[in-house]
Amino acid sequence: MKTKYSSLFTLPYLLWSLIFIIVPMGLVVVFAFTTDSGQFTLDYVSQVGEYTNVLVRSVWLAAIATVICLVIGYPLAFIMSRMPGFQQQTMLMLIMLPMWMNFLLRTYAWMTILEKNGLLNKLLGFIGLGPFDMINTQGAVVLGMVYNYLPFMILPLYSIMTKIDSRTIEAAQDLGANTKNVFLRIVIPMSLPGISTGITMVFVPSVSTFIISRMLGGGGNLLIGDLIDLQFLGNAYNPHLGSAISLVLMVLILLCMSLLNQFNGDEEREGMLL
Amino acid sequence: MKWLSKTYIWVIMLFLYAPIGVLIFFSFNQSKSRSNFTGFTLDWYTRLFHNDLILQSLLNTLIVALVSSVIATVIGTAAAVGLNSMKKWKKSLIMNITYLPIVNPEIVIGVSFMLLFVLAQGLLGRINLGFEFGYGTLILAHVTFNLPYVILNVLPKMRQMDKYVYEAALDLGCPPVKAFFRVVLPEIMPGILSGFLMAFTYSLDDFVISYFVSGASSQTLPITIYSMTRRKVSPEINAISAIIFVVVLLVLLLVNFHGAHKERVSRREGGLA
């Protein structure tokens, strides 16, 4: 299909991404460094420093949620990948099904479970425990993140593990490797790219969420996302500061991803960022 | 070992489905309480269907999702066709731009769209081309975040395609346009379809970006749900959850059975041959 004009087909797309991807991103940068009257300033960017505790909290909670997702998701993905075909399909569907439901509803569901007079406390009450304060805590926020983004961890892990040939594992076993060694030397190294994709796909939405913290965190546990929302559609209307915070968030995420990509090895990286 | 992994799966499934089950269960609750079940009723469902706000936003959601995913599919497919024959460095540059909306946090995309549209509103307003936030802004934003999914679905199909088939068609005197529609398009159709479906579902479900670009007259369902969660609780929310869950379940089941059926048919044919 190498005709002279075929690259013309990409023109509408290029134009579109110029106007709706590059320009808006540029605007965020411009807004972060200018005042209302259009003068250059570093005020807003340096103001972000005042919210360091919010940034640190967001990264910290997101990191915990990511680690939990990895710990829960890894064994599941492995078990799934060793199942017979039809069961694999069913499992895949079962894991994707909740993802298709609106995440607001899913988070709302946890509100009803974690409440002081909620179901979990009632159940615990039957066996003489509690009641515990579960909602409106940081733990609830982490739980919300894990619940919402767990499938994002499982799916890439699963798809990379289906590519690990069972014969490789059998061969290792035949050569005398024990279970621990099989995992440490074969399964984990071979699934590294899946791990790093999974971590990105859980970490990025977790660190930037603003609904989960509002619904499950009680409004007193602001995260970066809440901070940005407050500057654009909330109490403290200030798009310049909001842009500066968004910029910091973007840089933070790009950096985390580039660090992560270092562990990806030199495999084909066509088009992958950084 | 086997029972261990079985229990493990069950525990995770419980974790994934318990909240949804609870939501659905309480949609049949007579009282408004979220934790005391007082009796069975279908009231909340009838109320839901008499709630204009919800029905209107459902319609809005469908319109936006359909229009934006169709536009994204057309532009994205064209882009993928063009990209396939590009030089390597050019291609990887464009692919990097394509990944931007996927890796960027949703809230940053939403905010950047809001800045763009407010600015455009000011500029265009000056030459009397003013517009409001509404369907237009929603669709523009949705197309943008849908495009990468279409491209990423079509591009692999383009790569797999045997390019000599197209050339053969040309050699046999078929005009390029006709050859494209007759030869190339059918070949990459599965990619286009799955790209379209993915775009459609992402669009249906999107909250964060829509939240920043929707206007007075164009609230989508997720935005309406959000404002419902911030008010007095009404089990209508549970009723919506139940309906969405059932619809999604049906669609997935159909897709799966369809797929399984096709697989079986092809296997049988393979066996016969």
Add this chain to the structure above:
Amino acid sequence: MKRLICLALAVLLLILFAVPAFADESVEVTDESYYTKFQGQNLSISVYNWGEYISDGSDDTVDVNAAFEKLTGIKVLYTTFATNEELYAKIKSGGASYDIIIPSDYMVARMINEELIQPLDFANIPNARFLDEEYLYTDFDPEGAYSVPYTWGTVGIIYNTQYVDEEDTHSWDLLWDERYMGEILMFSNPRDSFAIALKRLGYSMNSTSEEQLRDACESLKDQKPLVQAYVMDEIFDKMEGEEAMIAPYYAGDAIIMADENPNLAFSIPDEGTNRFIDSICIPANAKQKEAAEMYINFLCEPQIAAANIDFIGYSTPNLAAYELLDEDMRQNSIAYPDQTVLQNTEAFVFLPAGISTLMDKLWTEILSNDESYSKWTIPAFLLVGIFFSIAINVRRMVQKKKESLL
């Protein structure tokens, strides 16, 4: 696959159309001919109101918007917000255009000051004659040119009588009482929260002194460990379901909540409190000004105003509507407290830009305050990250070179 999509769409469409049209609302109005002006022109107005702030037809009440649509042929696009500040951000950013908004007193003042709302043409709002002049000409809109009062009320403490001693409820100190740690809810908007903190410290809730605001901010920070959540309308659910025991909120909502859960009571602290007025305004960039004025007029119809007041529980500035209310509602001391209580209230006034920005900033600080870190933490983190990234790449390059030399 194609069939599948068709099927899904068909199901959805079926759901949409299976729904019968549901608008059989007729109401009595003072001058029916006035409302026929835009009949058949297919106009629509967008209304941006507080959540739970209009009679919506649930539980056999009047569906006000449907009644208006039926009477005038003007379609109402109705959406809601949760705080004045949220409303302000939406209007200020200019993204969406609304025809009707219902801000509170101080926000009306701020919007007049920033020319975000426009003067009304009272010739189109004849029903304004039903309004109590005390609420029509106010400090925030002295000439009564920009706003028409919708409701008024006071702020007080809602508490659960099963757990909280009535004795304690006469002071705002209750919200700082450590015995109720984790049982307290607080406003999630800066103006109301600061008003309480300022009043408790003996200052005016309209204080423009930076020092007093910082005092209030400190005391709100002290309060934070005791607070279960910062909420607005989520409060209904949490108080009725006994998730929390104490919350400051608006008097009218207390009446509604007490209807649902008889354990709930309302008290106005002795230090004094805020008396607010929520007013109907038309934004400067409204598309359908006249139709919007018709809507305002409709909301001032005694029948409609009474239906709304019945639904939302707030106090009405509409004298004719007041006469239509039930006897026990008119005598309700929560909605219509006696003069001695009202004398001890303060209305919010417009704060200079610098002060309200400071308040917003302090508020964000309160919500985000927990631990404190050096402001260099993030830049340092970024630098370390970049350093690692470079180091790994350099090492890899060196290794590659070595390999190629071998």
